[in-house]
Amino acid sequence: MERKEFLSLVGVSVGAIILQSCLSGCSNSSDPTPTNNNNGNTGGTGGTGGTTTGLTGNNTISKGAINFTLDLTSTSFADLKTDGKAIVTGDVIVARTKAGNYIAVAKACTHQGTTVDFQADNNRFNCSNHGSNFDLTGKVINGPAASPLTQFSTSFDSAKNTLKVS
Numbered sequence: 001m002e003r004k005e006f007l008s009l010v011g012v013s014v015g016a017i018i019l020q021s022c023l024s025g026c027s028n029s030s031d032p033t034p035t036n037n038n039n040g041n042t043g044g045t046g047g048t049g050g051t052t053t054g055l056t057g058n059n060t061i062s063k064g065a066i067n068f069t070l071d072l073t074s075t076s077f078a079d080l081k082t083d084g085k086a087i088v089t090g091d092v093i094v095a096r097t098k099a100g101n102y103i104a105v106a107k108a109c110t111h112q113g114t115t116v117d118f119q120a121d122n123n124r125f126n127c128s129n130h131g132s133n134f135d136l137t138g139k140v141i142n143g144p145a146a147s148p149l150t151q152f153s154t155s156f157d158s159a160k161n162t163l164k165v166s
């Protein structure tokens, strides 16, 4: 074997070894298998809009007139037994003011639809998206929202511990 031929063979062998080393070192065979965290969860049903325990009636504007009753003994609506608290059900935010009065308005800010928050200390509903504020009747205090939140009437039945919103 001549020197040139020998060096050529060695070069090919060394190159093959380096290539094999790189391929095995670069492979992901030692990487942990990605974990599937969905645990068989298919993403849920997205809510059916009418199965909340303690709610009877319609709380969805697209389904017709708002007209529902909340059972305040239900854990879903327990917050409404406390002054200054609020709950959202369907398209409506129902609040109990610090004075103990029940109020209800459409939850969607009339600017771009963000769900408003009840701020009991300020007696208002606030939209955190662009800062609109609405009073307890849904009237605009400051924009950018230009239209009021739809107000619904409330009627509390102390004997049954239920709140009707319509």
Ligand code: FES
Binding pocket: 109, 110, 111, 112, 113, 114, 127, 128, 129, 130, 131, 132, 143, 144, 145
């Ligand atoms: S979406 Fe409420 S202020 Fe813009």
